[in-house]
Amino acid sequence: MKQEPGQSINSFLSQMQGIWDQLELSEPSWTCSEDSAHFIVYRDHLRLIQFLISRSDAYESVQSSLLHRSPLPTLDNAVAELLYEETRRGLLQTRCPDTVLAAPSQPSHISSPSSTSRHSLCRKIGAGHFPQDCPRNPEKWSKNPSSTSAPPKPGNQSRFKPSSHSAAVADDVLNDSPSSTLSVNDVAEIVKQIMSNSGTPSSSALSVTSGNPTWYFDSGCCNHMTSDPFSFISKQHLSHYPLIHTADGSHMPVDHVGHVSTSTLSLPDTYFIPSLKLNLISVGQLCDLGFDLHFSRTGCRVQDPETGQTIGIGSKVGRLFELINLSIPHRPTIPPQSAASVTSQNSLELWHSRLGHVSFSCLHPLVSSGLLGVVSSKKFDCLPCQLAKQTALSFHLSTSVSSAPFDLVHSDIWGLSPSTIMGGFKYFVIFIDDYSRFTWLYLMRNRAELSQIYHTFVTMVKTQFSCHIKLFRTDNAMEYKSEEFLRLLKKNGTITHRSCPITSQQNGRAERKHRHILDTVRALLISASCPETFWGKAALTAIYTINRVPSPTIGNQTPYDRLYESSLDYSMLKFFTNSSVPLFYDSDETHIPPSDDFTAPPEMSLS
Template structure:
């Protein structure tokens, strides 16, 4: 409905043709306009639709009702253009200094940049002050990979990936007025089908090239093969997670100011087979200032706390200086309660490397490598069996402490620590042949006074040399030693063979520390050989050099190193070839006593076997059996103690001589008491240790430790195992109430009870639990009564 304005008659007309209204007429007109605002907009729009449009004319366009500036979509415009300078948020030189309109009129371009207002946001817009309106290029939108849809009422701009509507336009006559249009100012939304010549983001090419590094992307971008790539640094979370690596360790040239300010320590082992003393581990202590090294062999890792306590007290006594800092790896032995208490009492600071970060304890790790390289070299050079690795380690550290080093201005650690030069004249070739003077009671007036031995190193607590006697099978320490340094002991014709029956470890650096080791089983020697062999081969004297191996060929079969109690059988063969040769069953009184003890041990085992069979068959009364059996067991214990060094294993003695006495071995070794005593003990009501309970405890200990090695660390897996172990320990009356194993198991059970069933022990908790189980197991085995007690 059109409003009636006929009563509004103008009172006058100005010179320029404008109408003049009085104040009352103006008020009425404004009221009508406000009431019919919508109708007036329709009239104006109808007038615009009837008016022809031409983009070649510089004419006035009505302003958008939602913006201060007027923008239209243009299909013939090659780039976005704006005459409005206020909306530019970035400015840069334009690649196009001038542009031409449809009628070829040139327009000057001041700059280009990103344009942003409340309703319009466009990248890469040219600022052309000569234009009357803003132009949005449809072809530029298409190059960006955007979807443009048209209908009768206007158009819509859409992101093909997210399906989001980024802008809309409405049809006004034959033009498309921009209602709103907000595009990302970066080009990361560009479609994959976009030409490579368009600008692409650094992150996009990083993802396209399989998460390539920033440096490599820059190299490709500079070569031009990637087109126009915006230079940037990549911050990719996936790369941080998938490519994370250990940070490099800085070379630490720091050296402590004085001796014992800092001590480095580390444990090595287990060795694939024990040393001669039964050791499988060793620990080193290195003074950071002097680089002097101390080494101690261990049978078990649990010996470390007491060894360090003794070492610290030695340093305090000998050098009157306390240890200020102890630096070690994260092994649980260094965190044992007794060691921690001692460190606190001494005021020593403990420093540990992070779990799985052994390079933080690099000084000790490198010293391990130096020692083991030297040990392998000594064993190979001397052709020694690998059971001598402990002695080789002692000698390696002894000589390393006397090596000059550039770190100490070409001084040796010994010189820096003690202030005097070491004595090099006493050093000898490790593994060479040497001759040790025997004690007066070991020879007669007509027998040799020296013994051919293997040189193994230098005395630790004695001022002398350590030499291995292959005849008496023991280590001799003496200062009365002469050397053949150019002759390895195992090149001597009468030396014991150096062949080992297990896979070499120290002499094969390619093997890992986890190489399995099995103790070689000795090869039995027949009784005929035992009665005819001559255990005293001719011993060369220092004045007479030995024959070369090529000249002293062996006429008979060679024996292996597994002959534990009998000497080389080559002399037995030579006796058979020369019947007139004097047969000597022993070399001195000591050897004669040793062979007598062998015979007595053999007789005790055989007699016990006969007695056991007679008792089982009721041939002998129980009282007579018990009395006789008690005597044999007592004699066996006494003799075993005497032959402890010569016969370390009764089982091997039994197997070597093929005695076939299983009942005797069970009675003498396993049981230790007569069968009648066992029967009375089994009939007792209480107060006796149950063998079944002991076996149950052992089985529970082993099961718990094996489960941790198999990474069974969930609470619902560990809790039942510890509960069973605690219950079996409580059944044994021989264990005191404050037994270490009981206390630790109660603590762990209480700790696990506070955790959820699905919770898992951390790596540190798992290692601590395994350490507690192992130490408790060792204490449990030590607390059991010995056989016969």
């Protein structure tokens, strides 16, 4: 992993930390605290080396210095030094002169920068002149015999009377006089005199650019605030300004509110407080704007949750978090007139909720007819509807067919039956050959009989068809996972397949066969007017007929024809009924029963 060009140190460290956190899950657990401490030291050194060798080549000198130290620095110290170097380089790239004064140019013998101190303006009096020409300079008085007692007026200085082609440039004005300071008003007065002396004010200009002041994140600050007047690009004067209360009980007045913009910062709604010593970014104000702030041992990050973008970063300097870069995105606000017009209309979402989350196809006629008044037609997605009305996706219908009999057998258990039939049967189990779709049905008194019934079925397959069951597919019923049943499968060399838990659709072939059988059973019982206690007989009859009905899955062949490879004789089939008239006669065949015996009421039986 290598740091990408232009990627910040904090961003790259976050990626590395994510990898280290994943690797930490696989670290061994130490029983000895001393061994654990040694391992942590080794791991930290390893992480330091990994982080440094993965850095960009632009920091090779710093990385080499860190790697050749003895002992090696901690990861936190190394990151702090790299962040300092990154910040320093950023400031060098964006730094410009603190103060620039521009006026019409003058001949080269005046504007030539042969000596920096010569072209630095004197600040002892208000007029513009060089320090060596200052009237208050004692050396100047001694060299000028005409000046005996008092310095001449600043307006009489002829050496700083620029013509229409003069120019003067000052950078770090007046470092000669450490006891004096030059205010913005002084600079403006000097420029005013230059412009008035030159006589061409329209061709002169003043450009004042502040440096890169340091900003700190502050969780106890009520609002963004600064004392730098040059960082404001717009100002807003309010009728009432709050007083800022400090920790020592004093108060600081707010001069105005405006938008701060520098090379590394864009901050709206910022207080200008002249008496403030530090530039502070309010953590609470950023949170009110909807941004997320993450503080860690390496720095802090400001993130926009709507876009997921990191809009600002800061480095940890001591116990303070110093800003590196922050740019708050502009979010358009609704004008008061527009907001009033929107609130006067009922939204489509509002009526959708009022009418019980009705569908849009039903809501549209009401909107078109005007029964709901003026309704905005803005589309929206209703999350409650998506959660409440969602349906499970349908499973793909499988039409696959095995290449040989008993290569794959499907099985499933049905029951408990609501009524017990003769013999105490309450369940049945089916076995389906995937090749022929032929189905065998066995009645069961309880589910524990499955192993015995399967053994009987396997023996029948071996005897009648000389085949072995290769794959056995079921659901996750406990009977199919019992030790006895698994031993039986293993003994016969059969591989078992099970569907996922609570996903009966994956055993769909057996489930659909259940439905087919039960539908046929109900039809037989209703047509024969039989009670439910005869469902067992009806199920055996149903499976007998189903095996003799053509199936489109196997090319409209019957399962019987495909398995036995022989044609069927349908002449022996009878319908399922219960109406019959009993015939009672004496054991003596020569005895003719009376005619009353033939009028006995019909009794229940199946044929």
